[in-house]
Amino acid sequence: MTQLPDTTDLILDKQGSVLTIWLNRPAAKNALSAEMVDELSAVLDATREDRGLRTIILRGKGGFFCAGGDIKGFKSGLQGGEPSEEDVARGNRSFGDLMIKLNEQPQAVIVLVEGAAIGGGLGLACVGDVTIVTRDARFRLSETSLGIPPAQIAPFVTERVGLTQARRLMLTGARFKGEEAVHYGIGHILAEDAADMEAKCAEVLEQIAQCAPTANAVTKSIVFETTRRPRPEALDFASRGFARCMLSDEGREGVSAFVEKRKPSWANS
Numbered sequence: 001m002t003q004l005p006d007t008t009d010l011i012l013d014k015q016g017s018v019l020t021i022w023l024n025r026p027a028a029k030n031a032l033s034a035e036m037v038d039e040l041s042a043v044l045d046a047t048r049e050d051r052g053l054r055t056i057i058l059r060g061k062g063g064f065f066c067a068g069g070d071i072k073g074f075k076s077g078l079q080g081g082e083p084s085e086e087d088v089a090r091g092n093r094s095f096g097d098l099m100i101k102l103n104e105q106p107q108a109v110i111v112l113v114e115g116a117a118i119g120g121g122l123g124l125a126c127v128g129d130v131t132i133v134t135r136d137a138r139f140r141l142s143e144t145s146l147g148i149p150p151a152q153i154a155p156f157v158t159e160r161v162g163l164t165q166a167r168r169l170m171l172t173g174a175r176f177k178g179e180e181a182v183h184y185g186i187g188h189i190l191a192e193d194a195a196d197m198e199a200k201c202a203e204v205l206e207q208i209a210q211c212a213p214t215a216n217a218v219t220k221s222i223v224f225e226t227t228r229r230p231r232p233e234a235l236d237f238a239s240r241g242f243a244r245c246m247l248s249d250e251g252r253e254g255v256s257a258f259v260e261k262r263k264p265s266w267a268n269s
Contacts, residue, residue: 002050005043009036011061012043017054017213018205019047019107026062031070032120034091037098044101051213055205056105058124059112063194068119068142069095095120096152103127103156104224106217108208112201113137113178113187114194123153125186126160129220130204132197133178133187145173161185210267212250218242 004012004019011022021043023030047053060066102109102124111128113121116138125131125139141157143150150157150170158166161184168174169184181187189204191197208216218241226234245251250266257264 002047002053005039005046007039007043009033010039010043014053017052017209018057019043019053019055020057020059023058023060023066026060026064028070028072029064029067029116030060030062030121031067031072032095033070034094037095041094041098041101044098044105048101048106051106051217053107054213054216055108055110055208057110057112057201058102058128060115060121062115064115065111065113065117065137066121066124067116068121068123071146092151099123099127099152099156104220106220107213108211108216110201110204112197113181114197116140117181119143119150120153122186123150123156125181126153126156128188130189131187132189132191132200132204133181134191134193134197135178136193137178137181138175139177139181139186140173140175141169142173144170157186212245212254212264212266214248214250215245215254218245 004014009023009025011024013020013022021040023032023036025031025033025036044056047056109127109129111125111131113125113131113133114137117125117133118138118140119142122139122141125133141150141153154166154170157169161169165184176184178187178190182190189200191200222234222238222241225237228234229237246255253266254264
């Protein structure tokens with residue numbers, strides 16, 4: 001069993017094969033402090049190889065998902081003396097490392113957005129394998145209105161919504177709500193309210209439970225490699241993943257269950 005790290009700005013709730021990670025700075029609208037980023041990164045590192053953990057849910061306490069970067073923390077850092085460009089760049093880049101980890105985490109990642117997803121919070125919504133948003137949730141890429149670019153989330157937002165829409169949203173700081181977020185592709189499922197979001201999340205969890213955990217992990221790696229490698233190399237990579245799964249205990253169980261017209265063992269766990 002994976003030993004989860006101690007956290008202050010996160011609440012970790014593991015129920016069976018599902019780990020819910022709560023962003024827990026409700027007084028600050030769950031703004032992403034450096035400590036929160038480090039803690040979330042540590043949790044992802046600790047759980048990465050745990051195939052008994054099948055789903056990670058990311059959400060925010062206090063009915064609010066995430067207000068993005070901790071602007072007050074930025075200001076405090078500047079008041080402590082003029083930081084070097086290298087120091088600022090290093091701190092900014094650390095959030096990019098977190099985005100990569102969350103985007104490519106082997107487990108299925110569900111992001112639940114209520115209240116608002118602003119700036120970096122919207123970026124987090126863009127790396128969920130399944131992102132569920134409430135109709136009244138508010139979204140905005142607000143960075144340029146603060147005199148800074150949406151630097152580390154830009155590749156992930158662009159990948160999610162497409163180049164032309166990303167340019168519009170980033171360069172105008174446009175505000176929009178849940179229905180538009182689904183239309184743009186940021187969210188996959190629109191919930192009417194918080195209760196409906198919980199119900200829809202339960203449905204998705206049931207669907208994920210029917211899928212083999214190692215096959216899901218390998219599938220995610222194949223999907224990402226298709227964007228990085230020339231097509232023949234990507235297909236070679238995919239074939240090796242297929243072979244490993246087919247010859248594994250999980251693959252043999254899946255084939256046997258199909259032939260015997262029964263549910264595979266993982267669908268009952």
